Amino acid sequence: MITSRRGFLRSLGAGTAAGMAVPWTLTGTLRATAPEPYPTRQDDGFIRLNGNENAYGPSAKVAEAIKSSIGSANRYPRMEYKGLTERIAGAHKVKPEQVLLGCGSTEILRVAAFAFLGSGKQLIQASPTFEGLEHYARAAGSEVIFIRLTPAFAHDLASMLARASASTTLVYICNPNNPTASLTPRKDLENFISKLPASTFVVIDEAYHHFAGQSVMYASFIDRSLDDERVIVTRTFSKVYGIAGLRLGYAVASPKVIGQMRKFATEDNINAIVTQAAAAALDDVDAVNNFIRLNTDDRQEFFNQAMARALKPIDSHANFVMMNTFHPAEELIQHFRKNDILIGRRFPPMDTYIRISLGRPEEMRAFWRTWDMLPYPKHSMQH
Numbered sequence: 078m079i080t081s082r083r084g085f086l087r088s089l090g091a092g093t094a095a096g097m098a099v100p101w102t103l104t105g106t107l108r109a110t111a112p113e114p115y116p117t118r119q120d121d122g123f124i125r126l127n128g129n130e131n132a133y134g135p136s137a138k139v140a141e142a143i144k145s146s147i148g149s150a151n152r153y154p155r156m157e158y159k160g161l162t163e164r165i166a167g168a169h170k171v172k173p174e175q176v177l178l179g180c181g182s183t184e185i186l187r188v189a190a191f192a193f194l195g196s197g198k199q200l201i202q203a204s205p206t207f208e209g210l211e212h213y214a215r216a217a218g219s220e221v222i223f224i225r226l227t228p229a230f231a232h233d234l235a236s237m238l239a240r241a242s243a244s245t246t247l248v249y250i251c252n253p254n255n256p257t258a259s260l261t262p263r264k265d266l267e268n269f270i271s272k273l274p275a276s277t278f279v280v281i282d283e284a285y286h287h288f289a290g291q292s293v294m295y296a297s298f299i300d301r302s303l304d305d306e307r308v309i310v311t312r313t314f315s316k317v318y319g320i321a322g323l324r325l326g327y328a329v330a331s332p333k334v335i336g337q338m339r340k341f342a343t344e345d346n347i348n349a350i351v352t353q354a355a356a357a358a359l360d361d362v363d364a365v366n367n368f369i370r371l372n373t374d375d376r377q378e379f380f381n382q383a384m385a386r387a388l389k390p391i392d393s394h395a396n397f398v399m400m401n402t403f404h405p406a407e408e409l410i411q412h413f414r415k416n417d418i419l420i421g422r423r424f425p426p427m428d429t430y431i432r433i434s435l436g437r438p439e440e441m442r443a444f445w446r447t448w449d450m451l452p453y454p455k456h457s458m459q460h
């Protein structure tokens with residue numbers, strides 16, 4: 078048993094302790110376009126499997142853009158703000174007036190809460206789902222109605238619809254959903270939106286869009302728009318693009334709705350570094366595709382390891398996985414923490430489930446080694 082952080086680092090091997098990425102797939106083939114080996118650990122020595130970030134990013138080209146933007150840090154990036162808005166609009170084939178940039182998509186969620194909610198108004202959202210909007214809805218004085226996910230971990234749209242009234246001015250749909258990494262079928266969402274009261278806006282949070290793939294089950298509401306003024310789609314640069322630390326997200330909606338929201342956005346909410354980094358990230362299509370491939374491999378390997386232990390995680394359409402451990406999640410969170418691994422927070426009411434963000438192969442090997450050290454009898458963690 079490894080008792081100290083240094084011992085644990087040693088147990089990962091010298092290369093890993095120095096933060097080297099392992100550029101080999103399980104089949105022994107070189108990951109041809111494996112990104113630069115940035116250190117996987119923060120200075121505190123923790124392996125971070127708790128933030129659903131891109132464990133490999135940013136790409137080398139984005140890193141270069143970050144470095145070369147340093148000289149512009151003394152200026153407000155107002156021209157660049159306009160340029161980036163146009164660049165994002167172009168990428169989605171919408172007008173620049175349909176795009177609102179935010180300090181992370183978290184700012185967009187805050188803006189949506191203050192633009193559409195307030196005292197006497199209600200937000201309806203799933204339980205569990207990402208909590209950002211819920212906090213701001215409360216701050217705006219709104220009631221929040223929670224509807225449990227279905228047994229298949231989709232949004233329970235029938236129950237959400239049954240609770241919707243004229244005072245429900247906002248519905249939050251996270252697809253793929255955080256923390257379950259599950260999808261709500263596209264057709265069901267279309268049907269749901271068409272039946273909502275005319276005064277109900279819908280935020281569709283597509284933070285994990287790139288990992289969901291295209292299928293009958295899933296299509297982005299930006300790529301296949303409903304042309305419905307009530308739909309606001311949010312995206313982020315914190316996931317596949319690998320720049321969570323630089324804070325950039327955005328909304329796509331009708332010019333009228335974006336205009337309404339813009340009033341609540343922070344002035345100068347975007348920094349001089351991220352405008353350059355984001356433009357480079359959008360241009361670096363190969364890197365995005367490579368990150369998606371790496372995630373597919375890492376996700377598959379997670380499921381292989383889980384199956385070898387007779388565990389059954391929820392089918393994942395994102396860069397994280399949730400699974401039932403049949404033990405209090407808090408005990409597992411603490412077990413991993415003691416072993417220098419941070420996994421996702423608790424997500425009530427799924428109190429025996431843990432959420433694991435996919436890390437690099439060596440980080441995931443550390444995860445499974447630590448899993449195997451759990452003091453529970455094996456059969457007590459299986460279905």
Ligand SMILES: Cc1ncc(COP(=O)(O)O)c(C=O)c1O
Pocket residue numbers: 128129180181182183184207209251255282284285312313314315321324325326
């Ligand atoms: C579904 C979802 N939306 C929004 C966010 C916020 O992301 P950011 O503010 O970094 O864009 C997160 C972060 O994990 C998330 O999971």
